[in-house]
Amino acid sequence: MANEKIIEGLQAIVTGLSQQADGHDVQSRIFASEGFTKLAEKYAEHATEERGYVVKCIDRILDLGGEVKVEEKVAAPVHTDPIEWVKYDLQVSKDGLAWLASIVEEARTDYTTFDMLKEYYVDEEEDMYWGEAQLELIEKIGAQNWLLQQL
Secondary structure, three states: OHHHHHHHHHHHHHHHHHHHHHHHHHHHHHHHHOOOHHHHHHHHHHHHHHHHHHHHHHHHHHHOOOOOOOOOOOOOOOOOOHHHHHHHHHHHHHHHHHHHHHHHHHOOOOHHHHHHHHHHHHHHHHHHHHHHHHHHHHHHHOHHHHHHHOO
């Protein structure tokens, strides 16, 4: 059943993205405590946005007649070094987009789910481009100058 695969994919997003949102909240607080206000605000906003996608996925699972689960989550690292965090978060985006593409494709004939997942994919792609741009900027202006911009 096609809906079964879509529901499984949506559930994986609910589980993984809720953890990412928690991680972004934690990182936001760490960056705030270190004085990196811009990074703190970015990741707090990012967590809120992710929680919005979690809600959309939960609602869609229910619309499709699926059962929503609260699943166990895998531990994720926490970074106190903002640059190491950007590197880590970029890799999470790259890995997530590769997986997400298959779920978007699976939903191609379920237009409601397809549109929702496509919107989420575009948002995640923007996050990936932001991370790449930050690392390129660090290369050009140096770590200390980049960190100063994050205050």
